[in-house]
Amino acid sequence: MAPSVAGYYANKSIFITGATGFLGKVLVEKLLRCCPELEAIYLLMRAKKGQSSEQRLEGFLKSSVFNRLHGENPQCFKQLRLVPGDILADGLGISDDLRETLRKECQIVFHCAACVRFDMPIKDATALNIRGTQRVLDLTEGMTQLEVFVHVSTAYCRSELPELEERVYTTAHKPQDVMRCIQWMDDELLAHLQPKLIHPRPNTYAYTKSLAESLVAQYEGKFPIVIARPSIVAAALKEPLPGWVDSLHGPTGLLVAAGKGAVRTILTKEALTCDIIPVDFVVNGCILAAYNTGINKPKEIQVVNLTVSRRNPVTVGELIDMGRVHVQEFPFSQCLWYPGGSQKTSRLHHQVALLLTHLLPAYLLDLMLALLGQKTFMVKMQQRISAGLQTFQYYWLNEWHFHNDNFLALRGQVSKEDDDTFYTDIKMVNWNSYIRDYIFGARTYCCKEDPATLPQARILQKRLYYLDWAAKIIFYSLCAYFLVHYITIFLSVI
Structure with a gap:
């Protein structure tokens, strides 16, 4: 008889990369709270912005994601082990002693570290998403007790395909060849070759994530592997807190910019289905996929598309309409303008709206600031916003069908109690109340605006x-x- 999920994770040690990211924080919190008998969770963490790894761990534990644990079980943080290192450094920058400890003690690896910027230059995206994955695989291969390696990818790794199955796809380029090319080419040559190199993928993120999957696939048969592919990861539905989000990447950045009146037009098709999935569903899916793979120990790579896949569909137009309603209830305290605007289906209409509602007001405001002797900022900000809108436009004008039978089957592998604890049934999402909590969460956790400021924000x-x-x-x-x-x-x- 298979053990419970918490029973499987009991007395096991886990190595996690990308723990300080949005997804990584929720993963660590869920494991600490729902798998209390874990032996240890090793967190790869680099020094950053004048802070040592130890100082970053202290700041990490102060995140609001851990508020519940601080109140209910503060002793659980003793299970965390700091691994000073860097995904960009040779050997991950890990000391020999710690490397030996990880190889002897770890049974599970969650590789979550990645570059999530779509417009990152190919050199930087390759260093993070491909070469970083290679370094983690090199470490993993030497783990004597390894039971499962979880590689977090994206459902948009092959975005040129209208349908994505739960399997690894072959790539036109070998990851090792790309890494070698990136090493000797200068930045000017890479910038010239980048569009041709990544075609038909729309950006370096999708291109390097697909190559990272190809790299992971080369280790098939050496140890159990599962590739988890979430779609658009957004705020939490329930855990650790309804609407919890602390990253402005992806849809949250657009939501905040629109809520502050900085974005007043987007080019999209209202009827397109948007595959957006709460972060707690992604984390639960990863934990269950690791459990299922660790129990069954399949020789073949397991691929799980963590997606909605039309089981509880919501359109772009519906999301925008719900956001327009709920931003009235939870307005932001600092706004550039009233959060109006609308989606456009005509490219010409969108360009005219950009000119009239984005660029012209920005130039006028900067002119007034210059005349008053103040520092100008609006034109530069609007240029960044326009570049961001252009980058994401590809995803607002296309629709995909993600096969997710393996994801749906995870519920059948566990008991009713575990299904309640590690919930993955996307039908339980009420999109209207979810967007309401999302806006409140973005305001509270991302923008650090106290709920006590809401009355004044409504007056504004x-x-x-x-x-x-x-x-x-x-x-x-x-x-x-x-x-x-x-x-x-x-x-x-x-």
């Missing part, structure tokens, strides 16, 4: 609403005036 939003209408009335009145004026001149000439 009401003022911005009237100001927005006044600006529209003035603009359309001027347009009407000049239209009538020039028509009159034209008729008089005729």
Whole structure:
């Protein structure tokens, strides 16, 4: 008889990369809370911005993601073990003593570290996503008690395909060849070759993640492997807190920018289904996939697409409409303008809206700041926003079907109690209440705005609403005036 999930993880040691990321934090919290008999969790953590690895661990434990554990079971943090190192360093920058400890004691590896910027240069994306994965695999191969290696990828690794099956796809380029090329090519040559190299993938993120999967596949048969492919990872549904999110990457950045009035137009198709999945479902899926693979020890690589896949569909238009409603309830304290705007289906309409609602106001505000002797910032900010909109536009104008039978089957491998604890049934998501919690979470945990500031924020939003209408009335009145004026001149000439 198979043990419970917590029973399987009991007395085991786990090595995690990317623990300080959005997904990594939730994974660590869930393991500590729901698998209390774990032996140890080893966290690879590098020094950053003048902070040592030890100082970063202290800051890591102060994250709001661990608030519940600090109140209920503060002793659990003794299970955490710091591994000073760097995914970009040879041998991961791990000392010989710690490397030997990891090889002797670890049974499970979660490789979550990755570059999540879509527009990162090919050299940097390769260093993080491919060469970093190679270094983790080199360490993993020497682990004498290894039971399962979990590689966190993305459902958009082959985004040129309208359907993605739960299998590893062959790639046109070998990862080792790409790594060798990147080593000797200079930045200018790489920038010239990048579009051709990554084609037909839309960006370096998708390209390097697909090559990382190909690299992992070369270790098939050496140890049990599972590749977890989440789609668009967003705020938590329930755990550790409803709406919890601490990263502005992906949809959260767009939500905050739109909520602050900085984004007023996006080019998309309202009827497109959006495959967005809460981070707690992704974490539960990874934990269950590791459990299932560790129990059954298959020789072949297991691939699990952690996706909604139309089981509880929601469209882009519905998400935008729900966001427009709930940002009235939880407005941001600092806004550039009233959070209005809309989605556009016409590229020309979108470009005109960008000019009128993004660029022209930015130039006018910077002109006023310059005249007052203040530092200008709006044009640069709007240029960054426009570049971000252009980068994500590919995903707002296309739709994919992700096969996820392996993901759905995970529920059948565990007891009812474990299914409740490590929930993965996407049908339990009520999208309206989820978006409500998402906006509150982005405001509270990402923007660090205290809920006590909500009354004042609502007053500000009401003022911005009237100001927005006044600006529209003035603009359309001027347009009407000049239209009538020039028509009159034209008729008089005729």
